[in-house]
Amino acid sequence: MLKLDGVAAFVAVADAGSISEAARRLGLAKSVVSERLAELERLLGARLMQRSTRRLALTEAGTAFLTRGRRLLREAEEAVAEIAEQKSLLAGPLRVSAPVSFGTLHLGRALHPFLAAHPGIELTLELDDRFVDVVTDGFDLVIRHGQVHDTRLAARRLATSRRFLVAAPAYLEAHEAPASLDALSAHRAILYANRETDWRFETPSGAVAVRPRPGLRVNNGVMMRGAAVAGLGLALLPTFLCHEELAAGTLKVVDVGVPAEGAQLHAAYPLDRSASAKLRALIEHLRRAFGSPPFWEKGLRLP
Known part of the structure; x- marks a missing residue:
């Protein structure tokens, strides 16, 4: 029987380009990711990746399975989210990227009450000043200071920024x-x-x-x-x-x-995924936490 953790390992390796980076993103040991990938190939009876000392490359079977694998994972996540929403619960993994400075100064304290109110959410927050690719890097949400020009993404304004x-x-x-x-x-x-x-x-x-x-x-x-x-x-x-x-x-x-x-702070997520209940809840929570005007401008005598 096909196991979703094996599919998740395969998709993560395909997106990351290496088993070690996929293991880091999944929060697993490299050996566990390798075992799950090997088990998936045994179950499918096909080699999905060509491995060498320098790189991994998808085989023809791997390229064909990748699209279906993404769909399987997305449908499973949506099913879990739908059931949780029916129970008025927010649960499951969320992977978020944000700039280092903004994340350190303001995002942490905004996230703490959200996580305390929804203990079923498993949040992975990666602070990085590089311009991450939300889709290929496997993030559910990215926070950006400025306009979002990527047509693959939907963007919601979180706060203004002068x-x-x-x-x-x-x-x-x-x-x-x-x-x-x-x-x-x-x-x-x-x-x-x-x-x-x-x-x-x-x-x-x-x-x-x-x-x-x-x-x-x-x-x-x-x-x-x-x-x-x-x-x-x-x-x-x-x-x-x-x-x-x-x-x-x-x-x-x-x-x-x-x-x-000026500029604005945006929350962006892949257009090809409908925003889950937990994602919508997080965006709305951050909008309220930052305020309009944002709390960091209140009390300032600005020209």
Whole structure:
């Protein structure tokens, strides 16, 4: 009889490209994943993967079975979710990805009451500043700061996020504060390394991109904030990263005459899966937890 854990192991290995990475995603030992994959091949009477020391490749049978295997797993998950919903229970696995800085600062405390209220949910949260592929990396949900352009995904807004150009008081004392976009070229910038380095501002004639002179590139927002507080240059930061520093005065808003382009926090999930009850509940919980306007902007005196 076909076992779903074997199908899950096969799909995970196909998505991850290796048994070791699939084992990490499943939270299992590598030997367990290998055994389940071998058992599935014995039951099907066909080799699903060609194994070598460097890589795994799907056979013709494996390629054909992968689509059906995904469907089997999805239908099983939907059946479990439907029964749980009928019982007014939320249960089962959820795999979520979020940026490191936002996840560390705000997502944890938002998730804690949700998990306490729904102990049947098995949440795996992976914090990663790289741009993960929700579908191929096997996530149920990803939280993104900015627009979601992937047509394979459905996106729900979680919260708004304003951005401000900020600097430490010491930096502004040592360097003449820029009062226009043109004046930014004379300043050192602290930039986010994982995306384009342009700073975008909203002018009466439309959006304008400014490419500042880099003083530091780093792929983590908390480190960008720390560098700005240390007086190393100007940084364009969302309020969820710098609200405490703005309130304390260790960072100041730099007014260049036009506002920086804002962004939104989105929850995105694969379009080819209907949103399960637990996924819908998590999204709605996060929307309430962050608030509108978001709690990190309440009490701030912002321009």
